[in-house]
């Protein structure tokens with residue numbers, strides 16, 4: 001497994017892969033890798049002889065009072081983990097390498113940029129879409145792998161690829177959870193033992209709502225209340241939204257597949273999760 005630090009090194013690596021007519025998978029991450037990332041890397045490695053994992057804590061997607069400085073960075077451990085899941089290269093550039101000049105061009109989803117997570121994290125999705133577009137352009141991969149854990153993000157990336165004719169296939173994979181249901185996240189390590197215990201309510205609430213859906217409940221407000229009923233130990237709830245899964249917009253009653261998005265704070269840690277209703 002090799003470490004690529006610059007865009008030139010990445011481009012040269014991609015050229016080399018292409019010269020042998022091999023296909024290439026891309027797994028964009030911010031590092032602090034866990035088995036959730038691992039599932040994306042493994043899916044790519046199963047499909048492509050070459051898999052590039054990008055590790056970049058993207059300043060453009062963090063707000064002024066967010067955890068950019070605190071975000072865990074551990075390149076060597078991440079490289080070992082990426083290799084163990086089948087990556088052939090890690091691209092870990094510096095912020096100056098990715099943004100040699102302040103970017104003047106931002107990619108923004110028109111309808112959903114400021115909704116749900118975007119309402120609480122202004123500019124976040126513009127930062128995400130802009131960096132993902134840059135990484136997709138740099139890597140020219142056949143497929144790029146993303147987790148459904150960040151459901152809104154995945155939805156926006158799919159739409160961006162469609163709208164901008166990005167040829168890389170966007171693959172979304174299921175959320176990997178701890179045995180007790182907590183969705184794996186690099187931010188879980190901020191949680192105290194008590195906060196982690198309290199945070200189990202998120203998945204319990206999502207499961208409770210899914211059970212009601214499976215018993216025929218289609219009213220978004222009722223389903224959202226069922227989730228909220230399990231979030232009593234959250235320090236604050238940012239939102240619970242029950243949405244049409246295809247448009248990611250509210251609907252008076254779920255007629256097709258739905259999704260429930262949740263964001264809540266446990267201590268100072270903001271956790272997000274979701275469940276698809278189908």
Ligand code: AMP
Nearest residue numbers: 029030031036146147149150175176184
């Ligand atoms: P991050 O490093 O948190 O930006 O995440 C990088 C990629 O890993 C994104 O596509 C995430 O959706 C995905 N991811 C994060 N956590 C999980 C998880 N628990 N299961 C599956 N994918 C995940």
